[in-house]
Amino acid sequence: MKARGVDPKYHDKTEEQDDAGIWTFNRCAEAYIKAKSHEWKSKKHAEQWRATIKTYCSPVFGQLPVDQIDVELVLEVIEPIWYTKTETASRLRGRMENILSWAIVHGYHDGPNPAIWRGYIEHLLPNKSKIAQPRHHPAMPYQEISTFIDTLKTRNSTSSLALQFLILTATRTGEVIGGSWEEIDTQAGIWVIPANRMKAKREHRVPLSTQALSLLDKLPARKGWLFPSIRHGKHISNMAMLKFMRDLGYGTKGSRGPYVPHGFRSTFRDWCAEQTDFPRELAESALAHVLQNKVEAAYQRSDLLEKRRPLMQAWANYCYGESMP
Known part of the structure; x- marks a missing residue:
């Protein structure tokens, strides 16, 4: 020394x-x-x-x-x-x-x-x-998502509904469990997540598909948390959806695949790239990703909300095995 x-x-x-x-x-x-x-x-x-x-x-x-x-x-x-x-x-x-x-x-x-x-x-x-190789969240192949959704629809629990909403909106666990009715505009079909709840600290507007709006209609309350816990005044925990998947046989040691809730964002992104002609910037905007190219980010100041509507509707249709209306 x-x-x-x-x-x-x-x-x-x-x-x-x-x-x-x-x-x-x-x-x-x-x-x-x-x-x-x-x-x-x-x-x-x-x-x-x-x-x-x-x-x-x-x-x-x-x-x-x-x-x-x-x-x-x-x-x-x-x-x-x-x-x-x-x-x-x-x-x-x-x-x-x-x-x-x-x-x-x-x-x-x-x-x-x-x-x-x-x-x-x-x-x-x-x-x-x-x-050190980066560890990515295990993601379900998009080819399996429709079958998985069919399984979720047979479980009428808060965790099941929350997980379906997470998949349909391509959002993160924390954003879903912390969601409240005051953030939802059912008339406009928009979910507005405030900046203080977003990873990038920027407000994120999510266009809601008909399936997402229908799912919200199934929720018992119309005020407070979207997905409340049985404990008064609380929302479901950040482990609720993961535990629900594990109970279905998914997870790191699950017999049906090592998948986790956050991985569905990758599922959505893979589907966009391989199964659609939607521009890359729409998929990135849907995931609330910040553009790495500073020049591109400087010119693209809109969140492309209306252009993202058909993208999220097409994703919901694919998840539920339905044709585009």
Whole structure:
């Protein structure tokens, strides 16, 4: 530690240092998390940050003054898990980078940022894409979707109805279970999901097919949550649809296929590409994906709602084995 320019006298000190005005890494981390938690989706996100910092950073340099943290110390944290827990290590590096940037801006670290990837860590560790294959959500082949829907229609449960609605709208689990009647305009046939419930933090308008509207008519209530839990005032949990699929024999160990609710977005996308002539941008807009091409995104400011109507109706017809009206 001394050879790296780190003062050993701080290494085993406790958080009592903070009261003396010393900005340790742990203190900076907590300050950063408190400052940013207001813009994060849930308390769980902040808890995940604290957990990874406590598990990996704190034992190495959590109690060190933040200005003594260098590239070698950052590597001491992430290199042991870079090859075995690549995604965790990559997220941890990003979190350290953000915390240290906060410390630099506030004058507690002279910089440059020792956890930054470009120009620093990229020269010391292989790119994560070279050592870890991304894990995609298992998706049901679109050829099986009609049979699956037939099975769902025989189960008159809230989870079954929610799962059908998720498939018909090509939305995410959190968007469906958090849906409320105030977001639905049955006259216009639109479901408006507010920005604070969307992954991309942008309002998403979903054109509702005749099948989706018919499904909503089957729901018992006309206020509050679309898919309420039996527990008063709550919506169904984020595990309800997954558990329902597992009970039907699906899931990672299921005999009927390792499929999960989120995978139906991929099912929809594959169907669009292989079975229709709808333009790519309509499918991407239906999935609420942000265009990666910045020039294209700058010119396409509309959400193409009316053009997406026939796409979502065609998808619903395919799912229910019906002809286009």
